[in-house]
Amino acid sequence: MQVTGTQLLGSQDVSGTGTEFHAFDPATGETLAPAWRSADPRQVDQAARLAEAAFASYRETSLEARAAFLETIAQSILDLGDALIERAMRETGLPRPRLEGERGRTVNQLRLFARVVRDGDWLGVRIDRALPERTPMPRSDIRLRHIPVGPVAVFGASNFPLAFSVAGGDTASALAAGAPVVVKAHTAHPGTSELVGRAIRRAIQQCGLHEGVFSLLAGAGHDLSLALVGHPAIQAVGFTGSRQGGLALMRAAAARPVPIPVYAEMSSTNPVFLLPGALAARAEDIARGFVASLTGSAGQLCTNPGLIVGLDGPDLDRFVRLAAEGVGAAPAATMLTTGIARSYQEGVERLHSHAEVKPLARGAAGTGPAPCQAGLAETTAQAFLAAPAELGAEVFGASALVVRCAVPEDLAAVAHALEGQLTATLHLQAGDDDALASGLIPVLELKAGRILVNGFPTGVEVCDAMVHGGPFPATSDPRTTSVGTLAITRFLRPVCYQDMPDTLLPPALRAGNPWGIVRAER
């Protein structure tokens, strides 16, 4: 398959008419062919209307047909072969093993949602049978199922060109829910996006689905994004990116004549609390694990551990010394874009020049156009508590700040001062640290979607129990997750049917349970 630089509007390839842009190799600075021209408002409208036209048939596909479609997409992505990995490497600067791993995750995620679709639990069927003899009033027969909210707009993320992009988690969960998807490709990897988009299109054709089930728009600038979110056919939005970007989409969605939900994953510093027993027992191991988690993928992960909170003392000193050595020895890395590299460098400089912050280490400086030089610094709990928004702000990349607590109570005070997070981590020694941990966990539950013990938050398992979400500003909506099978609920709404004849009911609700799904019946 070729990258042609066109918009994928249903089954049609159409050239944009807006601003020209190219992909860019962040390792070499080379501009990559072909050129794209941004989608224009008419094309946004066309993609959204195609999705609307596809909705009626796609939302009523059988469980088996929809599951097979997701599996066909997975196979179709694999069928792209090495061309996909090579294009993604050039567009993102990410190494081959990382991208091959990410492709595996993307494909497994689609297959996992196929299992979820087949199970049918997502329909959330509830049946209250008629009680004609009840007094004073008989009860009607009432049956509930969930249906998809409507076409969904998905914004690809720069840092996961496969797993959080065109066929990533948002697309997989929306398609699983029965919602057609219009993806806005991230401009940092348009060729990768187009290849994956063509794979989805091929799966649509193989499965005989309506062409409007999927479209892919590419374009530079915010107008395209706002036009997509503002389109009346779009009923929900999935986004992973910057806080500024997420807030802009939230505002646009709330200002529509008919407001729609936005699931934006935005920013998180993923605090790691080092409890005294754990530090005493294994400061070295923790430091090693931390440096690996901090510097992997040049720190460009939403769960990157950017804040380390520990109780002052010789064990924390030991951790800090080893962590600083590790960060100091970190090789130069390539970031996804020159813009991200510039923001990172500015963020680290701002942090390290703060009056209350002591720089501890910088890694090797890079030479390319988008270098990442790892950074570690420290401050005190007192200073942090005086300026939590400033010192607790995410620096996207391999930068972390150690917060030294003078007394154990500072640990909880720092936890209380945090903004919403995707994750919070505790390193603890069973027994020794239980009292401190028991005090912190209730605070952290209100701050984060996932609480980990004795691990690091990077590396998010795609499973049934995963929560990749959390209170604002980690996400726009803490009631959901963007990773794991629970994500399907984001694109569903309940509808109930009262006294409807069996022949008119959807199969999931009919007498005899023809789909053989789990139904809560009373």
Add this chain to the structure above:
Amino acid sequence: MQVTGTQLLGSQDVSGTGTEFHAFDPATGETLAPAWRSADPRQVDQAARLAEAAFASYRETSLEARAAFLETIAQSILDLGDALIERAMRETGLPRPRLEGERGRTVNQLRLFARVVRDGDWLGVRIDRALPERTPMPRSDIRLRHIPVGPVAVFGASNFPLAFSVAGGDTASALAAGAPVVVKAHTAHPGTSELVGRAIRRAIQQCGLHEGVFSLLAGAGHDLSLALVGHPAIQAVGFTGSRQGGLALMRAAAARPVPIPVYAEMSSTNPVFLLPGALAARAEDIARGFVASLTGSAGQLCTNPGLIVGLDGPDLDRFVRLAAEGVGAAPAATMLTTGIARSYQEGVERLHSHAEVKPLARGAAGTGPAPCQAGLAETTAQAFLAAPAELGAEVFGASALVVRCAVPEDLAAVAHALEGQLTATLHLQAGDDDALASGLIPVLELKAGRILVNGFPTGVEVCDAMVHGGPFPATSDPRTTSVGTLAITRFLRPVCYQDMPDTLLPPALRAGNPWGIVRAER
């Protein structure tokens, strides 16, 4: 128990310091003692802070303790005896049987949520066990439960002084979820609100819970409402009322530094489609049922059938003639407030004087300060489709508009043109009308939360399968319901725990399942 005209801030009675207001008997125009003074901003802050302080202990009550609390509230409301009914009659103009029935519903609703709490399904527990041998990467142990979002602000509705008010559906579902509640009483029934508030407070004391689990604020004007929604301790909002009021709360919630969800139920005309077979078979029965549904409670129900859509012809003529006779014979009724009566009268006059609308009937005119004179009018599908927002707008009260369709296709066209609704109803004759119904149902599913056949939408069953919700502007969030047990999900968010030692896990997630709840384990 006495009505004292105070704010209930946790366990304390405190007089407001703002604008003075009274309850008012809409049947006689009489001002009722005592006087209230509106809660001031300091009191809003105090109520919200008390709720925040109560959150830590209340959200971790055992299933049994929380269920028993809900049941104690139910009994405590019954213990108010006839004083509650008498006060509510005077404040609302609603008749005794309606209020006694509503009290039963309110009490049953609390008991139903007690059952839901005991079941524990609402915790949505998912467990993915560790797979230490998995390659290339072992899997951690990951366990998910749902926790409440935090303190909830509930706005009492004027039209259900018990079932959608201080101890109504929103309060019951929030308390069931583990969220403390701050209620803003509706100014139309402050005494009824205070009595029920005192009953809840007594249950809190009997159950030994934190006083901040419930507070009741009373006050006139919008500032109090906006201060409550804007308070940083408040994490979600439940509201039933006007579109204007709901939109104001949505805007305020979205503009907060940390935005929060608003569950506002606003307006709905609840279209009823009369299919030709049904009209031919039983126009008389349908007309009789329609008039009863339209005029009950002076039409002051969110599910009141305000729009009738039928295919032109002799059978529709028959229905219209009988419905007009019924509406014309409707006795005068008393509305909840003079403001509602004024809006109703203006709404009917605006509708009946529209160039494309033909007035059909008015009921008896009332004499009190808040009279409701039932109204029926008709228009054509052509006219409706030219101005769906204007002719489809809710007139809160016993007013309905018949839309005559020239051809069968007009039925679907009218359905397409509708705004979001709580309900949509089909009257059909099995067999004869199946083709038309099959075409309408997929349209109506996207417009309404509940679809009924051969009934009327008033009288909402409180059960597991009920959906009392729907697309905007029927509600602010179609992903939920405000009636029925599914409502508990509105106030929950998922949290997961990765590799957490068993002793630190919440009971719901521990090895051996000490709470004995349903858990999805893999």
